[in-house]
Amino acid sequence: xxxxxxxxxxxxxxxxxxPGEEARAAALAALAQRxxxxxxxxxxxxxxxxxxxxxxxxxxxxxxxxxxSPEEVQAIVRICAAHRLPVIPFGxxxxxxxxxxxxxxxxxxxxxxxxxxxxxHIEDLDCVVEPGVTRKQLNAYLRDYxxxxxxxxxxxxxxxxxxxxxxxxxxxxxYGTLRDNVLALKAVLANGEMIxxxxxxxxxxxxxxxxxLLVGSEGTLAVITEITLKLHGxxxxxxxxxxxxxxxxxxxxxxxxxxxxxxxxxxxxxLDALQVKAVNAYSRLTLPExxxxxVEFHGSSAGVEEQSARFxxxxxxxxxxxxxxxxxxxxxxxLWQARHDAYWAALGLRPxxxxxxxxxxxxxxxxxxxxxxxxxxxxAAGLVAPIVGHVGDGNFHLSILVDxxxxxxxxxxxxxxxxxxxxxxxMDGTCTGEHGVGQGKMKYLxxxxxxxxxxxxxxIKAALDPQNIMNPGKIVTPA
Amino acid sequence: xxxxxxxxxxxxxxxxxxPGEEARAAALAALAQRxxxxxxxxxxxxxxxxxxxxxxxxxxxxxxxxxxSPEEVQAIVRICAAHRLPVIPFGxxxxxxxxxxxxxxxxxxxxxxxxxxxxxHIEDLDCVVEPGVTRKQLNAYLRDYxxxxxxxxxxxxxxxxxxxxxxxxxxxxxYGTLRDNVLALKAVLANGEMIxxxxxxxxxxxxxxxxxLLVGSEGTLAVITEITLKLHGxxxxxxxxxxxxxxxxxxxxxxxxxxxxxxxxxxxxxLDALQVKAVNAYSRLTLPExxxxxVEFHGSSAGVEEQSARFxxxxxxxxxxxxxxxxxxxxxxxLWQARHDAYWAALGLRPxxxxxxxxxxxxxxxxxxxxxxxxxxxxAAGLVAPIVGHVGDGNFHLSILVDxxxxxxxxxxxxxxxxxxxxxxxMDGTCTGEHGVGQGKMKYLxxxxxxxxxxxxxxIKAALDPQNIMNPGKIVTPA
Numbered sequence: 001x002x003x004x005x006x007x008x009x010x011x012x013x014x015x016x017x018x019p020g021e022e023a024r025a026a027a028l029a030a031l032a033q034r035x036x037x038x039x040x041x042x043x044x045x046x047x048x049x050x051x052x053x054x055x056x057x058x059x060x061x062x063x064x065x066x067x068x069s070p071e072e073v074q075a076i077v078r079i080c081a082a083h084r085l086p087v088i089p090f091g092x093x094x095x096x097x098x099x100x101x102x103x104x105x106x107x108x109x110x111x112x113x114x115x116x117x118x119x120x121h122i123e124d125l126d127c128v129v130e131p132g133v134t135r136k137q138l139n140a141y142l143r144d145y146x147x148x149x150x151x152x153x154x155x156x157x158x159x160x161x162x163x164x165x166x167x168x169x170x171x172x173x174x175y176g177t178l179r180d181n182v183l184a185l186k187a188v189l190a191n192g193e194m195i196x197x198x199x200x201x202x203x204x205x206x207x208x209x210x211x212x213l214l215v216g217s218e219g220t221l222a223v224i225t226e227i228t229l230k231l232h233g234x235x236x237x238x239x240x241x242x243x244x245x246x247x248x249x250x251x252x253x254x255x256x257x258x259x260x261x262x263x264x265x266x267x268x269x270x271l272d273a274l275q276v277k278a279v280n281a282y283s284r285l286t287l288p289e290x291x292x293x294x295v296e297f298h299g300s301s302a303g304v305e306e307q308s309a310r311f312x313x314x315x316x317x318x319x320x321x322x323x324x325x326x327x328x329x330x331x332x333x334x335l336w337q338a339r340h341d342a343y344w345a346a347l348g349l350r351p352x353x354x355x356x357x358x359x360x361x362x363x364x365x366x367x368x369x370x371x372x373x374x375x376x377x378x379x380a381a382g383l384v385a386p387i388v389g390h391v392g393d394g395n396f397h398l399s400i401l402v403d404x405x406x407x408x409x410x411x412x413x414x415x416x417x418x419x420x421x422x423x424x425x426x427m428d429g430t431c432t433g434e435h436g437v438g439q440g441k442m443k444y445l446x447x448x449x450x451x452x453x454x455x456x457x458x459x460i461k462a463a464l465d466p467q468n469i470m471n472p473g474k475i476v477t478p479a
Numbered sequence: 480x481x482x483x484x485x486x487x488x489x490x491x492x493x494x495x496x497x498p499g500e501e502a503r504a505a506a507l508a509a510l511a512q513r514x515x516x517x518x519x520x521x522x523x524x525x526x527x528x529x530x531x532x533x534x535x536x537x538x539x540x541x542x543x544x545x546x547x548s549p550e551e552v553q554a555i556v557r558i559c560a561a562h563r564l565p566v567i568p569f570g571x572x573x574x575x576x577x578x579x580x581x582x583x584x585x586x587x588x589x590x591x592x593x594x595x596x597x598x599x600h601i602e603d604l605d606c607v608v609e610p611g612v613t614r615k616q617l618n619a620y621l622r623d624y625x626x627x628x629x630x631x632x633x634x635x636x637x638x639x640x641x642x643x644x645x646x647x648x649x650x651x652x653x654y655g656t657l658r659d660n661v662l663a664l665k666a667v668l669a670n671g672e673m674i675x676x677x678x679x680x681x682x683x684x685x686x687x688x689x690x691x692l693l694v695g696s697e698g699t700l701a702v703i704t705e706i707t708l709k710l711h712g713x714x715x716x717x718x719x720x721x722x723x724x725x726x727x728x729x730x731x732x733x734x735x736x737x738x739x740x741x742x743x744x745x746x747x748x749x750l751d752a753l754q755v756k757a758v759n760a761y762s763r764l765t766l767p768e769x770x771x772x773x774v775e776f777h778g779s780s781a782g783v784e785e786q787s788a789r790f791x792x793x794x795x796x797x798x799x800x801x802x803x804x805x806x807x808x809x810x811x812x813x814l815w816q817a818r819h820d821a822y823w824a825a826l827g828l829r830p831x832x833x834x835x836x837x838x839x840x841x842x843x844x845x846x847x848x849x850x851x852x853x854x855x856x857x858x859a860a861g862l863v864a865p866i867v868g869h870v871g872d873g874n875f876h877l878s879i880l881v882d883x884x885x886x887x888x889x890x891x892x893x894x895x896x897x898x899x900x901x902x903x904x905x906m907d908g909t910c911t912g913e914h915g916v917g918q919g920k921m922k923y924l925x926x927x928x929x930x931x932x933x934x935x936x937x938x939i940k941a942a943l944d945p946q947n948i949m950n951p952g953k954i955v956t957p958a
Contacts, residue, residue: 123735123844124873146739166684177682179691180659193931201840202872203656204909205645205695207916207924207954208936212658212691216684233741256602260625262712262778264743299741303782361680365602393681394603430683437686445686452672456943457687463942464935475686 019084024105027083028063031107034075038066038113049090049100049108055356055404056098056440061088061108068113070186070194070225077223078192080107080469088471089219091131091161094153096357097438099165099218103473109223111160117141118226125231126183126200131160131224138229147231150175153434154340160224165436166216170339173259173392174266174298177434179215181230187214187222190465200228213460218436219471221464239304240267240296240332241325243315244288248272248375251291252368254311254318255391258295259364261314263307267296268392269339272375275346275386282345283338293320293391294339296332339388346386346399353384353401358417360424361395361433370427371396377419381412395433421447437475445476455479498563503584506562507542510586513554517545517592528569528579528587534835534883535577535919540567540587547592549665549673549704556702557671559586559948567950568698570640571613573632575836576917578644578697582952588702590639596620597705604710605662605679610639610703617708626710629654632913633819639703644915645695649818652738652871653745653777654711656913658694665705666693669944679707692939697915698950700943718783719746719775719811720804722794723767727751727854730770731847733790733797734870737774738843740793742786746775747871748818751854754825754865761824762817772799772870773818775811818867825865825878832863832880837896839903840874840912849906850875856898860891874912901926916954924955934958 019027031039040046046060062085067073080087086106093100102108111132119128122145129138136156138149151162153169161167163185168177175181184198197210214222245251251270258265270293271279277289295311297304312323326332338345347355362370371387378385378398389396398420402413421431421444431437431444446454454476461468462478498506510518519525525539541564546552559566565585572579581587590611598607601624608617615635617628630641632648640646642664647656654660663677676689693701724730727749734747749772750758756768774790776783791802805811817824826834841849850866857864857877868875877899881892900910900923910916910923925933933955940947941957 121842121844123739124842125738126842166688168682168684172682176659179688180655189931189935193934195932195935196929197932199904199909199927200842200907201874201903201909201912202843203647203651203840203874203912205647205911205913205915206909206920206927207695207933208700208939209645209658209688209691209695210932210935212688213939216686216688221687233739235741259604260602260712262714299782300785302785303778306779306781361682363600363603363605363679364681365600395680395682424680425678428679430678430680430685432684433680433682434684436684441685448678448685450675452668453674453676453689454686455672456668456674456689459942460687460692460939463938 023083024062024085027079027085030079031063031065031076034079035065035067035072040064049093049110051098051101052093054096055354056101059101059103061102062105064108064110066110066113073109073188073223073225074192074194076107076109077188077190081190081192081467084467084469086469086472087223089160089164089223091158092134092156094155094157095161095165095438096435097440099436099438099474101439103439111158120145122147124200125233126228127231128226128228129159130226131158133159135159135162142231146234148234149229150232151178151181159227159229163215163224163227164218166434168390168434170267170269170390172390173268174264175232179212182211182215182227183230184228185211185214185224186226187224189222190467190470194225195222216436218438218474220461220475221470235298237301237304238296238298238332239308239325239327240294241308241323242287242335243293243295243320243323244290245293245318245320246290248291248371249368250318250320251293252364252391254293254315254320256364257314257318258311259392261310263310264299265295265307265311265392266298267294269294270389270391270396271342272371272387275342275388278345278349278386279338279342282341282348285338294335342388343399346401349386350384350401354404355399356402356413357397357399358420359395359397359433359435360420360429360431361393362424362427362429364391364394366427366429367391367394367396370423373423374398374420377416381416383412383416393433394429439474442475502562503541503564506558506564509558510542510544510555513558514544514546514551519543528572528589530577530580531572533575534833535580538580538582540581541584543587543589545589545592552588552702552704553667553671553673555586555588556667556669560669560671560946563946563948565948565951566702568639568643568702570610570637571635573634573636574640574644574917575914576919578915578917578953580918582918590637599624601626603679605707606710607705607707608638609705610637612638614638614641621710625713627713628708629711630657630660638706638708642694642703642706643696643698645913647869647913649746649748649869651869652747653743658691660709661690661694661706662709663707664690664693664703666701666703668701669946669949674701695915697917697953699940699954700949714777716780716783717775717777717811718787718804718806719773720787720802721766721814722772722774722799722802723769724772724797724799725769727770727850728847729797729799730772731843731870733772733794733799735843736793736797737790738871740789742789743778744774744786744790744871745777746773748773749868749870749875750821751850751866754821754867757824757828757865758817758821761820761827764817773814821867822878825880828865829863829880831882833883834878835881835892836876836878837899838874838876838912838914839899839908839910840872841903841906841908843870843873845906845908846870846873846875849902849908852902853877853899856895860895862891862895872912873908918953921954
């Protein structure tokens with residue numbers, strides 16, 4: 001492990017399952033018998049299935065299993081439960097807070113071979129997929145039906161991973177997050193039983209909302225094996241553009257006014273001046289290096305034209321502009337590709353540095369203040385960290401470019417991240433808008449929600465997973 | 480009790496709290512000491528706080544408490560917990576499945592005196608209210624801010640009751656249900672602790688979704704004491720109208736086509752021919768007595784005009800029309816008032832009868848078939864039961880007009896309701912789209928969700944309410 005690896009991940013709290021070596025070997029033998037060569041203990045495979053995206057330490061599982069059916073997932077969970085071995089669901093490994101790590105060892109369940117689109121119900125605007133389907137795979141499949149799945153966290157994540165982490169992204173201001181777009185789940189509980197959380201009806205008042213309880217639970221309560229998703233008609237017209245502002249505050253005020261005016265903006269993204277500079281270099285653009293909103297409107301041809309015009313007026317009133325409307329699809333695609341490449345562009349600001357991504361979310365009225373204070377904090381800490389934000393939701397991201405060989409810089413980065421969360425919480429915000437808790441943000445939950453709510457979560461965890469084998473060491477430790 | 484009272488409500492299952500008379504008296508004395516004359520044991524008050532809306536038997540609590548602060552709610556729960564006495568939250572008593580009944584006695588907590596609007600954050604489009612605020616009270620208060628709260632279940636229910644039962648109604652197709660419009664809750668757990676389920680940020684990925692777990696839990700997990708709601712800008716223009724169709728199927732197909740075309744319809748309501756007849760008589764209208772859609776569009780002036788025109792085209796393609804667009808606000812109000820009075824209009828079809836309301840929800844592709852089969856079933860059973868539906872969601876309601884002195888008619892009604900749920904479940908639907916489970920629909924949950932999911936619910940209930948004092952005998956009995 002390197003000097004800069006966070007220590008929190010190395011001292012997992014709570015009462016971990018501690019299977020002896022004998023139990024571990026017995027479990028792996030039983031898995032090999034069931035799955036043949038679809039279980040691997042190769043060191044390279046194991047480390048690829050632990051955290052690889054951020055500075056959270058890579059903690060590999062004992063083995064990686066590749067089930068091809070829900071029954072095989074049940075078999076894996078039952079074998080692990082019998083030997084008190086942890087199970088850790090794995091999509092494509094794009095999570096950012098150590099969600100796929102195995103701090104107590106155990107078996108990573110990779111959904112590579114469960115990537116079938118099981119049904120598309122076009123009249124009902126829903127579809128049923130296995131967890132290993134990626135969002136791009138799904139949208140490519142859906143295109144001929146004239147519908148799409150709107151949640152777009154940037155990475156080509158799996159639907160299972162997005163459901164487990166309550167993913168959102170650029171379209172959430174219009175279409176909601178993963179939470180709002182799941183109709184039902186099938187999932188394997190710690191006891192190996194398969195549950196169906198809901199029927200396929202568009203709404204229901206029949207009992208506790210197990211669907212929403214599992215969405216965002218990061219595999220700590222159950223392993224998701226099937227997801228029924230809402231779909232949306234592809235809008236007749238899509239229009240959008242970019243608009244520079246004199247300040248982050250002005251861009252945020254324009255966002256507030258846009259939403260208050262009930263303009264159904266589909267995407268409204270902030271890039272701070274440093275991020276625009278990075279994007280210009282990486283994507284060969286010549287945007288003015290000022291705070292910038294990227295916006296997109298979905299609707300009828302007349303509708304998006306009207307929405308764009310009204311947004312332009314609002315922007316102008318707040319000193320922004322000119323609002324450049326990208327009428328051509330290829331121009332729009334190029335701009336949004338540049339937005340999506342923000343992470344890679346940020347890396348280009350400081351070659352050789354590691355980009356550490358973190359996110360918080362605050363009430364939108366406090367967003368300008370929060371971003372501006374964070375920029376000042378970055379400067380005072382002598383760090384380089386461009387900012388992008390899903391401003392319609394009050395959610396923003398830092399990509400801190402860190403020289404991992406510089407212990408002092410790592411210390412300053414840690415301090416910046418602590419203060420970022422403190423600042424968000426002081427504004428009635430949350431320590432994470434969309435990255436999730438994983439290992440990296442466990443320490444903030446008590447400050448955010450209080451001991452009583454955390455105890456309620458611990459009770460639920462203990463009730464559904466009494467042996468603490470479901471992705472232990474993430475979110476909360478059981479009661 | 481009358482002959483027609485459902486027997487299910489009289490044999491509450493599970494392990495009820497059974498405080499002795501001494502414990503009961505001690506609890507009531509402690510409550511009286513804490514609340515003075517804001518606790519009542521008068522028989523009339525008690526029976527008003529049990530089910531009064533349907534044929535589920537009235538099961539009054541031992542006492543009714545009227546807290547005026549969250550601390551008083553905590554005190555009530557603590558006193559009841561110490562003596563193992565049930566607590567049953569009460570809004571205005573408009574629930575339909577016996578949610579406010581006290582099958583094991585206990586204390587009804589009436590939120591009459593906790594009806595303050597605590598904050599409106601206009602830039603954030605949210606507000607914070609106490610549970611006793613009604614939706615009409617809230618919207619009257621919000622009007623001057625240019626925003627509104629869209630969920631409209633018909634009755635002027637309290638926000639606390641609507642959150643507890645996951646209410647929805649006519650606007651849900653556009654604005655979602657209560658579930659989608661709650662940002663955070665404060666609630667008292669069975670141990671008397673107060674939890675905050677979430678910060679006020681628009682989205683969060685920080686831990687289990689306690690907010691959604693409590694929404695729809697009908698007071699069986701916690702007593703809600705504060706609700707933070709999303710608000711929406713009042714649209715610049717509202718337009719709507721009515722459109723007759725040759726059949727229920729054609730009306731449903733028009734609804735599907737409208738939604739698939741991404742026309743953002745705000746309301747789309749089906750009345751069957753019998754319901755239209757009832758409405759004509761009650762509201763002195765002369766609508767053609769055929770299946771009818773009531774529709775409403777929200778947006779800019781140009782937007783609603785375009786949406787209306789496109790809906791008219793879709794309706795015509797399916798043999799519907801003429802689509803009469805109500806341009807004047809007073810005409811629109813009159814039509815929607817008639818829609819909202821559907822229950823009273825139904826009663827007029829058979830003076831002296833009791834109207835028994837029930838709802839199911841199916842995937843929209845099956846809705847026409849489900850409604851049509853239900854109409855045939857009503858006729859075969861020799862019953863009178865007009866149908867209205869929130870067709871955009873696949874949700875519809877029966878108002879069965881029953882002579883409660885006729886045992887055979889009651890038997891036939893019970894059979895019809897059983898078959899209604901079986902039909903919905905066979906179409907991948909739910910036993911209740913919005914009325915909730917309460918006592919009346921507990922028996923259907925296992926068929927709908929299966930034993931494993933129900934066991935998960937029971938485990939959660941037992942974990943958060945080990946004494947089973949929180950509205951016991953509703954939804955599920957603990958493990």
